[in-house]
Amino acid sequence: MVAWITVIHQVGRASAAYLAGVLRIEFGTYLEAFILSGVLPIGAALMVLFVGAGGRVRSPPLAATSLGSVP
Numbered sequence: 001m002v003a004w005i006t007v008i009h010q011v012g013r014a015s016a017a018y019l020a021g022v023l024r025i026e027f028g029t030y031l032e033a034f035i036l037s038g039v040l041p042i043g044a045a046l047m048v049l050f051v052g053a054g055g056r057v058r059s060p061p062l063a064a065t066s067l068g069s070v071p
Contacts, residue, residue, distance in 0.1 A: 020033035 016037070019036075020030065023032045023036070024030055026032075
């Protein structure tokens with residue numbers, strides 16, 4: 001599991017570096033990349049607030065049954 005988290009993190013880093021380069025070529029400045037790198041974590045933080053917000057469905061308690069004598 002830790003290896004997959006590391007892989008996904010590295011892919012995200014590479015994507016961010018590539019996108020920053022593309023934005024630099026397109027606009028001639030890193031300002032847009034800095035703005036995007038500030039807006040995305042704010043969006044992620046807002047999404048985290050809704051994790052587990054939907055109520056859990058609870059199953060009814062199981063009734064105790066008598067199996068009689070067990071050899």
